[in-house]
Amino acid sequence: MIISVANLIPRAVLVLLMVHTSIFATAAQAVDSKPLPDYVIERFGEPPVIPQGAFSNEVRGAVQTLFVDSMRSSSWGPDQTIALSVIAGSEDPRLAWLLSDLMRFVTDRELAGALANTAFKLLDIEFEQSDYWRQVTNHLMAWDIPAPPDYLSVKRAIFTAAVPGWDSIFVEGDIDWRHVSWGGVLIDDRPFDTTDDPCNCIPAADNPAVTSATQATWIKEDDIVFGVEVNGEYRAYPRRIMEVREMVNDTLGGRDLGIPYCTLCGSAQAYFTDQLPDGIDRPVLRTSGLLIRSNKVMYDISSQSVFDTFRGTAVTGPLAKRNIKLSQAGVVTATWGAWKKAHPETTVLAESLALGRDFDFRNNRDANGPIFPVGDVDPRLSVHEDIIGLLSASGKPVAFQRSKAYLALSKGEKIEIGNIRLVLDGGGIRALDREGADLGAHQAFWFAWSQFYPDTLLWPL
Numbered sequence: 001m002i003i004s005v006a007n008l009i010p011r012a013v014l015v016l017l018m019v020h021t022s023i024f025a026t027a028a029q030a031v032d033s034k035p036l037p038d039y040v041i042e043r044f045g046e047p048p049v050i051p052q053g054a055f056s057n058e059v060r061g062a063v064q065t066l067f068v069d070s071m072r073s074s075s076w077g078p079d080q081t082i083a084l085s086v087i088a089g090s091e092d093p094r095l096a097w098l099l100s101d102l103m104r105f106v107t108d109r110e111l112a113g114a115l116a117n118t119a120f121k122l123l124d125i126e127f128e129q130s131d132y133w134r135q136v137t138n139h140l141m142a143w144d145i146p147a148p149p150d151y152l153s154v155k156r157a158i159f160t161a162a163v164p165g166w167d168s169i170f171v172e173g174d175i176d177w178r179h180v181s182w183g184g185v186l187i188d189d190r191p192f193d194t195t196d197d198p199c200n201c202i203p204a205a206d207n208p209a210v211t212s213a214t215q216a217t218w219i220k221e222d223d224i225v226f227g228v229e230v231n232g233e234y235r236a237y238p239r240r241i242m243e244v245r246e247m248v249n250d251t252l253g254g255r256d257l258g259i260p261y262c263t264l265c266g267s268a269q270a271y272f273t274d275q276l277p278d279g280i281d282r283p284v285l286r287t288s289g290l291l292i293r294s295n296k297v298m299y300d301i302s303s304q305s306v307f308d309t310f311r312g313t314a315v316t317g318p319l320a321k322r323n324i325k326l327s328q329a330g331v332v333t334a335t336w337g338a339w340k341k342a343h344p345e346t347t348v349l350a351e352s353l354a355l356g357r358d359f360d361f362r363n364n365r366d367a368n369g370p371i372f373p374v375g376d377v378d379p380r381l382s383v384h385e386d387i388i389g390l391l392s393a394s395g396k397p398v399a400f401q402r403s404k405a406y407l408a409l410s411k412g413e414k415i416e417i418g419n420i421r422l423v424l425d426g427g428g429i430r431a432l433d434r435e436g437a438d439l440g441a442h443q444a445f446w447f448a449w450s451q452f453y454p455d456t457l458l459w460p461l
Contacts, residue, residue: 141375173316221337328440338427
């Protein structure tokens with residue numbers, strides 16, 4: 001249940017928060033943090049001084065009352081009002097992470113404003129826009145504000161009170177829980193091969209129906225598809241379908257695949273979900289309803305393990321303990337007309353999988369930049385610049401600016417970095433090694449790639 005507050009915060013309390021004192025501040029030494037890039041300071045300003053160490057008893061009690069008890073009871077009363085004033089007086093910017101988490105589920109505008117006001121004061125920033133939650137969270141991410149003590153436990157209480165299905169998701173692992181937020185949808189926890197079962201979620205497609213290219217008369221020539229080839233078998237995954245499903249568990253060329261599509265990142269990836277170590281069942285990938293820096297958080301319903309969607313690495317659960325990292329097949333982003341001309345033998349997902357919907361998030365909802373917080377963005381390219389990204393043989397992340405690469409390849413120029421060679425394929429771009437083997441590259445927005453691979457080598461050099 002999403003929190004719904006019947007009793008609004010009295011205006012006298014709002015005034016109290018505006019003029020709060022620091023009588024509850026935790027006496028602690030400031031944290032020594034690494035210098036921030038100049039472009040972060042230019043955009044977000046200097047970060048506040050960060051204390052370290054445990055909270056005082058007063059602050060610990062306020063955290064329990066404000067963030068845990070309020071979500072469990074789905075209500076707000078005098079105890080929460082007092083707790084908010086304690087948080088406001090703590091002068092500890094780390095608590096702004098919990099305020100951000102709670103703000104994501106608060107629907108009452110006056111309460112959201114009070115929470116935002118407290119967060120702004122803790123961070124020493126000014127109100128700049130009406131989307132207070134995103135403004136607060138962007139500052140927290142950009143400044144790399146440390147998490148407060150016992151952060152995961154409190155955050156888990158907030159999120160699982162809203163969506164009980166997340167109980168198995170919020171556990172310790174190799175994931176930065178500060179950056180995880182709610183994407184506005186519920187978890188897809190349906191069993192495998194239940195494509196047609198309704199859910200209040202983004203429904204993954206398992207073992208999807210396909211047709212030949214000649215039968216797919218419903219797709220326009222200039223519609224975007226994600227082309228995948230495995231062992232000489234080709235298949236197109238129309239963006240129109242992937243924007244509805246966001247996850248497909250398929251079999252192609254005798255190999256099992258899990259194919260997530262993040263509408264927010266403009267990124268479709270194809271992970272092999274077979275040929276894993278003994279004792280590990282095929283991961284069945286699903287959308288959790290959560291995001292990490294505006295990238296979808298996927299998980300395996302079989303083991304309840306969470307995966308880093310961009311890297312294919314298990315970060316929590318049994319698969320993380322086994323150090324599972326899924327290898328990738330290349331994904332070529334192209335128009336349907338160009339893809340089927342290059343690969344007339346291709347199959348394509350059936351029209352029924354689109355559920356009668358025809359979204360185009362890239363050109364409307366996301367046209368003005370990321371709609372969820374991402375913090376700082378590497379300024380070498382604009383946030384929505386398309387890149388072709390992959391890892392070199394040495395593990396070095398490499399990104400190619402797609403527009404320039406496509407133009408160069410169309411003129412017959414060679415693009416090679418180390419063992420990586422780019423080629424045109426079906427109207428898109430594929431990355432091969434020197435022997436012609438696919439290297440598992442995919443297209444994505446620059447903001448997404450660069451935040452998961454901050455030390456990326458960017459072409460042109």
